[in-house]
Amino acid sequence: MASNRWEWFHRWGSPKWYYQKSSVWTPWLAVLSVVLLGTGLVWGLAFAPEDVKQGNSYRIIFLHVPAAFLALAGYYIMAIAGAIGLIWRMKLSFIAMRAAAPLGALLTFISLFTGAVWGKPTWGTYWVWDARITSMLILFFLYLGVIVLTDAFVRKDSGDKAGAILALVGTVNIPIIYKSVDWWNSLHQPATIKLTSAPSMDASMWYPLLLCILGMYAFYFFLLLRSIRTRVVEQDKSKAWVKEIL
Amino acid sequence: MYFDSFAEFINMGGHGPYVWAAYGVTFVSFVIYLAAQRRARKEVERKIRNRIRRELNR
Numbered sequence: 001m002a003s004n005r006w007e008w009f010h011r012w013g014s015p016k017w018y019y020q021k022s023s024v025w026t027p028w029l030a031v032l033s034v035v036l037l038g039t040g041l042v043w044g045l046a047f048a049p050e051d052v053k054q055g056n057s058y059r060i061i062f063l064h065v066p067a068a069f070l071a072l073a074g075y076y077i078m079a080i081a082g083a084i085g086l087i088w089r090m091k092l093s094f095i096a097m098r099a100a101a102p103l104g105a106l107l108t109f110i111s112l113f114t115g116a117v118w119g120k121p122t123w124g125t126y127w128v129w130d131a132r133i134t135s136m137l138i139l140f141f142l143y144l145g146v147i148v149l150t151d152a153f154v155r156k157d158s159g160d161k162a163g164a165i166l167a168l169v170g171t172v173n174i175p176i177i178y179k180s181v182d183w184w185n186s187l188h189q190p191a192t193i194k195l196t197s198a199p200s201m202d203a204s205m206w207y208p209l210l211l212c213i214l215g216m217y218a219f220y221f222f223l224l225l226r227s228i229r230t231r232v233v234e235q236d237k238s239k240a241w242v243k244e245i246l
Numbered sequence: 247m248y249f250d251s252f253a254e255f256i257n258m259g260g261h262g263p264y265v266w267a268a269y270g271v272t273f274v275s276f277v278i279y280l281a282a283q284r285r286a287r288k289e290v291e292r293k294i295r296n297r298i299r300r301e302l303n304r
Contacts, residue, residue: 056258114268
């Protein structure tokens with residue numbers, strides 16, 4: 001059993017194996033994200049009812065919440081990939097960490113932007129220095145920090161290690177983001193969706209939101225796997241398997 | 247369809263500019279990211295192909 005697990009682990013670390021497997025997965029993820037996001041967004045924009053308090057501005061939720069989910073999940077992925085790279089010196093893991101940084105920054109930007117244009121009609125302002133919003137801005141700078149730091153070294157493995165350490169240190173920000181709406185008085189509304197209780201939202205709004213969240217997960221992994229594929233080919237540029245596929 | 251007309255759908259009861267700005271910027275961001283990803287991929291492939299060609303000519 002244990003030996004099987006190690007075999008699996010080593011295969012996972014093999015760039016060639018990753019490249020072959022991911023060429024099967026990425027088309028499915030593409031189909032899944034188009035179907036789920038397409039259905040969810042059209043449903044949310046055109047068919048879901050208006051919110052009693054917020055009017056139609058609440059329709060931004062169908063982008064804002066999925067983007068924020070993935071901005072946070074993407075940080076876990078980046079930090080865990082960095083940790084695995086540090087502990088087991090797995091190159092593929094550092095590649096995943098490097099690929100997750102710009103993608104996470106993009107999703108954090110989208111959640112900040114969609115939040116700002118939702119804030120204007122709802123709170124009367126695009127921006128407040130509120131705990132939730134400020135900690136999300138810090139998340140954005142942490143992603144940028146990892147991008148800059150990994151590229152700041154001549155030796156690639158020094159950049160890998162420095163980036164991974166910053167990513168791990170930055171994880172202290174994650175529980176702050178989650179708890180910010182409970183710990184501080186905030187303009188930001190508390191979580192609509194909790195694992196421990198039913199969503200505080202009507203089914204006619206909750207179903208399209210669920211589709212959008214699942215779709216955004218699929219789209220995130222589609223983009224991440226594709227980015228890793230390019231980086232894997234670049235890393236193994238002198239290997240025989242790369243010459244074969246080109 | 248929740249809205250009575252297409253014009254109402256675009257207007258979103260006055261919230262149209264906010265909603266469409268959110269959707270537009272998100273869409274454009276993803277398109278830019280996908281284009282950058284594609285360009286990076288092509289660039290890596292081009293470099294490797296050039297190197298293989300040089301090795302073959304030597």
